[in-house]
Amino acid sequence: MLNHVLPPDTQVILLLCASFGQNRQIEPQPLTLNEYNSVAEWLIENQMRPADLLEANAKYLLQKASFNKIETDRLLALLERGVMLSLAVEKWTSKGLWILGRSDSNYPKLLKQRLRHSAPAILYGVGNVELLSRGGLAIVGSRDIDEEILNYTQKVAKASAMGGIQIVSGGARGVDQAAMLSVLNAGGTSVGILADSLTKAAVNSKYRSSIKDGKLTLVSSYDPDAGFNAGNAMGRNKYIYSLADYALVVSSSFGKGGTWAGAVEALSKIKEVPVFVRMFPNAAEGNQQLFNQGAKSFPSEPWNDSLKELLEKHSCLMESVESPKIQTSIKVNVSTDNQDLKVIPKIDIYTAVLPVILSHLNQPKDTKSLAQSLEVRQSQMQDWLNRAVEEGKVRKITKPVAYVVNQSANQLSLL
Template sequence: MTTSEPGDGLTASQRELWIALLASRAAGGPRRAVKHLLQAGRAHLLTLIAELSEVERSDAHNTAVRLHDAGVQALLCDDPRYPDRLRCFAGSPPVLFCRGNVDLLKGSAVGVCGARDASTEAIRAARACGQDAARLGVTVVSGYAKGVDTESHLAALNASGSTIAVLAEGIDHFRVKTSYRGLPEAALGRMLVISQFPPGQRWTAGAAMTRNHVIVGLAHALVVVEARESGGTLKAGELALKEKRRLLVLAGSVEVSQGNKQLLTAGARRIGNRAELVDAFGRLDTEQPQQLRLG
């Protein structure tokens, strides 16, 4: 008589979730999990998972079934559907937990970031980013926070475009926020929600900073709408410059924020009006591919 092992009896998509839930723990952390998957291969990672306790593997089995039933799927970094532009980016996560249409990860994408307590001008600019991206068939990637994030997400969806919401917590904590509830079902169907964190992990400031790596990594260009002189938006812009991703910083006729000035001084491209924004969005596909990072 054979005995059943944790992970047995799962469908293919449930098994991907099971592996995703255990990968970082088995490998000794997210970065090591990426290396194991991209260098040693899936089979090697599975031997490490087999060394975990039966309780850990069984708990992951039950969680995988629950997540699958809730419409969640996992993209490990060795999956062909995992975007190359994120896979080659510094700090890329070993897994993305996803709810929605993962095909949105294939096309051109622009990251939009800015302050939660954004100014009136920044709110208008965030809406312009979402609208213009939608009209050009470019997916908006942002952080699902209030302020600039929400305005860019909603503007894209209301203009019949698509958007990717990158969470700063586990996907178990995702809820459709009040400001999105007036959208038609078809609009919500053009929204992909992703998280790199364990499903039950709660929001922290550190996770929000880490989440910004995914926003920058997924985007062909990052738009900074309004950055303070410190904080997550400024750090995201600095990351884009460091990793040689296109950085577009809004600097219209009204006084430019301190963080935007810092990024412009550091080498970001100034966007002074909407025509320049549209032109920049239209050139996203000219980006040169980067070499794959494994370190």
């Protein structure tokens, strides 16, 4: 259980971003995530932390600052909501909830590493906070499911518990909830990322004993008392994938619904997490289309106690190995027997050389001199630098053209 006394940084993030149970249209309107990121960037540029906005000279500094579409009066009004903050925190903590700001040491590192600026500024939660750092298998799917899909989901969850794999899911009716309850019943652990009604879920009889025993953690980036909102449900999908090591889409509609949108987003933006789909014995149309877009076929039964090993093997299978300027096609023989898999390790030269490149860019340096320092072709170095710029790791400057480590982006994740 976390200490109920919030760090000053977290208090300020709440003042700026939380709605405290009110309609978000009521003035002053809390900051959106993008707006908070703008403030965080300004804080870093001025070598400040969120807590510094509570100091006596903060009003003077903010009045001198320039934020894109954020009025200074609005920021000052948000920071003056101390009484509302105290009442809200007292209400939440009385129900066993805790709050994490993005600057907290307990904030899950996976979210910051994989989502960067898209990681939520605030996380509300209940249960064992350590579970947020354990990864696991994300299991998602449709809300309306038949008996076959239900049984399949329960079998995967049970196999996960036997293999020591945590289940991460969204807690929604259908596949998500079935996966969470099944792994808990089998003695495993689970993390549920909710889109609404965290305070109600925290005292729900289905979850109460597992939360108390440290087996279940429920979190939400939205107000704990907020009701269902389709936009929020869509928005939290990336958090489910980002907190896991692997993901399984049990059933999905094609081209519509939260399951489809979340899987497509994960396939395109969260490359660190292999996305699997159920293909056998029956594949829904959405599953087939996700497979066509790059998802992997989930290992077929029997899993026994080796599900984690099977997931690792299947995650390494690939049809091609890509590096800048080079693309090599590789044929992979895959039989229906899981024991006959020919595993090809995933290779990414860029990932290996990036730390070396960054170590040479504490001061601005042009492509040619950097290539000479590392003894590689200039065109190859330019490819790597372009990618580093796209990822926000490196900043390109002009007059003359040079590259330097993006310290602002690296520090922003702390706030």
